[in-house]
Structures are given as structure tokens and as C-alpha cells.
Amino acid sequence: MSGKNQKEFQKLVQKYLDGEASTDETNALDDYYLLFRDEPDQTSLLSDKQLFLLEQRLENGLFTRIHQPAKAWRMWPRIASVAATVAVIVFGASLFVYHKQQNTNITTNATDITPGKIGATLTLSNGKKIRLSDAANGEIAKEAGISVTKTADGQIVYEIKETTSIENNINTLTTAKGETYVLTLPDKSRVWMNAASSLTYSTSLNEHNERRVKLDGEAYFQIAKDKAHPFIVESKGQEVEVLGTHFNINSYVDDKIVRTTLLEGSVKVVFQKGERTEKILKPGQQSILLPDNRIAVKEVDVNEAVAWRDGKFIFDREDMGTIMRKVARWYNVEVIFEDDIQNKQITGSVSRYANLSELLKVLEATGRAHFKTEDRKVIITK
Known part of the structure; x- marks a missing residue:
């Protein structure tokens, strides 16, 4: 391929991914890509993100004329590193066949609703609020010997600068709807915050020889081991005590139950x-x-519980009401059920990085409901 043709090909790929290619251009690109997708000299013309998106469309059966799932992920080793930043929608072969056969019609505004993003607000003990998405990298706050730093990749890290006279000031990290964040605490424990959640803790993370935090919403914890200082998470009527482990807590106010899922180590869940x-x-x-204050324990697929941290929604016979509460938090939309179908169940997986219209198309392909968006409202009918 000549230099001129290479540039034209790259322009065509981007035009296609932007949804601006004509039918003839789309067909030509389908033919070319399916022919040369395993030729390194040809695919090297594309960026990793372009390759990923093209593979995604092929895997989802979104190419206009040809679908070859057997070869769909042969390029995965090269493009896995960008998986968390681009849209992937995977539901299962049967659903894709159904989706291809149906003429789903999601009514949306001209401007689609994009998924959530990295962002949070840090409220210091003196009441000062810092929008972390706006704050520059580097040291953003310093009080009582505690340095609060925003790293280049957007994380908040606490570091104790002094070892004497450290006050137990209280800080709160809050994510709004459509936001997620990763926090590194003074003991090097890490917390992944889901949308519409908050974590409250002392700056020294030490109260009466305990590392104690309070969670509202959902978070995934990776706790640094320290047998002398148990780590305790308070959340909606329960406490979870750990020494060093990985676990997830879902404790949203608008959900009736609190779920604590253990991935590694051991935890004690206490209701008092x-x-x-x-x-x-x-x-x-x-x-x-x-809701009646009983605690039940069951074996689960932990991947489902922490799917949000990995950039996915995973539903296992989950009712429509619960699914749409998750959608509302992540896309910052209002959900309106015009028919009583909240208890209808869906099984499948959808990327959290797809635009709202793509997610709704996949949900509608199940035949369980119809969706319409008006501004930031999602209206659901039978």
C-alpha cells in the first residue's frame, strides 16, 4: 500500500469509527479489514484503539455483511492494554444473533449520553472542597503533617510527613453520579470508588489502634496487611473487619440490601x-x-460483584429495577418506568465504557423492555 493510500485508509477507518462512513465505504472497509486483519504489515497502520474498536464491532456482529466470531480476538494480546478505555459490548452468542435479527429502535437525542469518568471531590476537615478532576497534579493540600497528593494518573495519595502531633482530622472523598475514583490511603491500602459513593476517614487512619473508615455507596478495597491495626469499614448498619484482604461492599441507600463480597483473605461481617x-x-x-436485619451468606461469582471496577456491567438473572439503578448512577440519568416491569430479569454483560444508546440497544435486544431517552431521562416501557 502506497503512502497516499495508507493515509486514505487511516482516514476511512476513523470516518467509519465516527459513524460518518457511507454504505459503500463501510462495505469496502469490511472487505479490506476481514481480508488483512491478520497481516501485521497492514494492521500496523492502525492505532491500538482503532484495532480494538474494529475488533469490537466485528465481535458484536455490527459489520454490515460478514460475521466471523472464530477469529474475533486473535489480536487481543496487543490491544488488551487499552481495554479499560474503549467501549466493548459482550452479551453472549445467542443474544448477538437475536440482536442482529431484530430492528431495535432506541429513540435518542442528537447528542448521545457518554459514560461516567474519573472524578471526585475531596472535602478536608476544615470544610475546604477540592474538585480532583480540576486540581493540578502534585501536592494539593497539606494539614497537620499530612500531605495530600494527586498523581499523574489521577489517584489521590496520602503521606504522613511528620511523626508527631498528627491530629485525627476527618476527610471525605465523594464521587457524584457518573464519576469513579481510586484512592490510596496512608497505610497504602487502595480503594476503588464507584459512582455516587463517599468514603469518610481520619487523615492519620488510626483511631484507637484501628484503621476505620465509613462507606456510603460502593467500593472495592485492597487492604494493606497490619495485624496490629485491624481495618474496619462501616456501611449502612454493618461493620466489616479485616487484617489484609480484597473485598467489595455495595451499600447504596436506594438498594434494600447490603452485599459484601470477599475475593481474597478473610473478613468478619458484624451487624450490631x-x-x-x-x-x-x-x-x-x-x-x-x-431488610429484616438478618445476614445470609452464599457462594457467588466474584467477577460479577467487582465487574464495575473492571469496566463492565455483569447481570446474572438481575431484575430490571436493580440494573437501571446502576445505569442511572453511572450515566447520571433519571430512570422512569412507565410500565411495571422492574422485576423482569436479565442475564448478560455490557461495557461501562459504551455510550448510553449502545447499552440500551443491547438491553432492548433481550426483548424485556423498550427504551426512549429524552434529555437525561430514560423512559422504559413493555
Whole structure:
């Protein structure tokens, strides 16, 4: 391919991915890409992101005339590194066949609703609020010997600069709807915050020889080991005590139950309203704090519980009401059910990095509901 043709090809690929290619251009690109997709000299003309998006469209059966799932992920080793930043929609072969056969019609505004992004607000003990998406990299706050730093990749890191006279000032990190964030605490524990959540903690992270935080919403914890200082998470009527482990807590106010899922190590879940109840979880188990104050424990697929951290929605016979609450938080939209279908169940997986219209197309392809968007409202009917 000559230099001129290379440039024309790259322009055509970008035009196609932007949704601006004509039918003839789309057909020509389909033919070319399917012919040369395994030729390094040809595919090297494209960026990793372009390759990923093209493979995504092929895997989803979105090419106009040809679908070859057997070869769909042969380039995965090269493009896996950008998986968290581009849209992938994977539901399962049967659903894709259904999706291809149906003429789904999601009514949307001209401007699609984009997914959530990295962002949060840090509220210091003196009441000062810092929008972390706006703050420059480097040291953004310093109080009582505690340095609060924003790193180049957007994380917040606490570092104790002095070892004496450190006050236990209280800070709160809050994500709004459509935001997610990663926080590194003074003990080097890491916390992944889901949308519409908050984490409250002391700047020294040490209260009476305990590392104690309070969670509203959902977060994934990777706790640094410290046997002398147990790590305790308070959330919606329960406490989770750990020494060093990986676990997820879902405790949104608008959800009826609290779910604690253990991936690694061991945790003790304690409920203290009325008679004290406690359960010890093993990896692969999930505790469920029910509305009647009982705690149940069951074996679960942990990938489902932490899918949000990995950039996916995973639904396993999940009811429509719960699914749409997750969608509302991540896309910052209002959800309106015009028909009583909140209890209808769906099984599948959808990327959190797709625009809202793409996600709704996949949900509608299940035949469970119809969706219409008006401004930032999603209206759902039978």
C-alpha cells in the first residue's frame, strides 16, 4: 500500500469509527479489514484503539455483511492494554444473533449520553472542597503533617510527613453520579470508588489502634496487611473487619440490601442493631444484609460483584429495577418506568465504557423492555 493510500485508509477507518462512513465505504472497509486483519504489515497502520474498536464491532456482529466470531480476538494480546478505555459490548452468542435479527429502535437525542469518568471531590476537615478532576497534579493540600497528593494518573495519595502531633482530622472523598475514583490511603491500602459513593476517614487512619473508615455507596478495597491495626469499614448498619484482604461492599441507600463480597483473605461481617450477629467470610462468598436485619451468606461469582471496577456491567438473572439503578448512577440519568416491569430479569454483560444508546440497544435486544431517552431521562416501557 502506497503512502497516499495508507493515509486514505487511516482516514476511512476513523470516518467509519465516527459513524460518518457511507454504505459503500463501510462495505469496502469490511472487505479490506476481514481480508488483512491478520497481516501485521497492514494492521500496523492502525492505532491500538482503532484495532480494538474494529475488533469490537466485528465481535458484536455490527459489520454490515460478514460475521466471523472464530477469529474475533486473535489480536487481543496487543490491544488488551487499552481495554479499560474503549467501549466493548459482550452479551453472549445467542443474544448477538437475536440482536442482529431484530430492528431495535432506541429513540435518542442528537447528542448521545457518554459514560461516567474519573472524578471526585475531596472535602478536608476544615470544610475546604477540592474538585480532583480540576486540581493540578502534585501536592494539593497539606494539614497537620499530612500531605495530600494527586498523581499523574489521577489517584489521590496520602503521606504522613511528620511523626508527631498528627491530629485525627476527618476527610471525605465523594464521587457524584457518573464519576469513579481510586484512592490510596496512608497505610497504602487502595480503594476503588464507584459512582455516587463517599468514603469518610481520619487523615492519620488510626483511631484507637484501628484503621476505620465509613462507606456510603460502593467500593472495592485492597487492604494493606497490619495485624496490629485491624481495618474496619462501616456501611449502612454493618461493620466489616479485616487484617489484609480484597473485598467489595455495595451499600447504596436506594438498594434494600447490603452485599459484601470477599475475593481474597478473610473478613468478619458484624451487624450490631439489636442482637449482635457476625459472619466470617471465605474467598468466593458474599454476605447479604437483608431488610429484616438478618445476614445470609452464599457462594457467588466474584467477577460479577467487582465487574464495575473492571469496566463492565455483569447481570446474572438481575431484575430490571436493580440494573437501571446502576445505569442511572453511572450515566447520571433519571430512570422512569412507565410500565411495571422492574422485576423482569436479565442475564448478560455490557461495557461501562459504551455510550448510553449502545447499552440500551443491547438491553432492548433481550426483548424485556423498550427504551426512549429524552434529555437525561430514560423512559422504559413493555
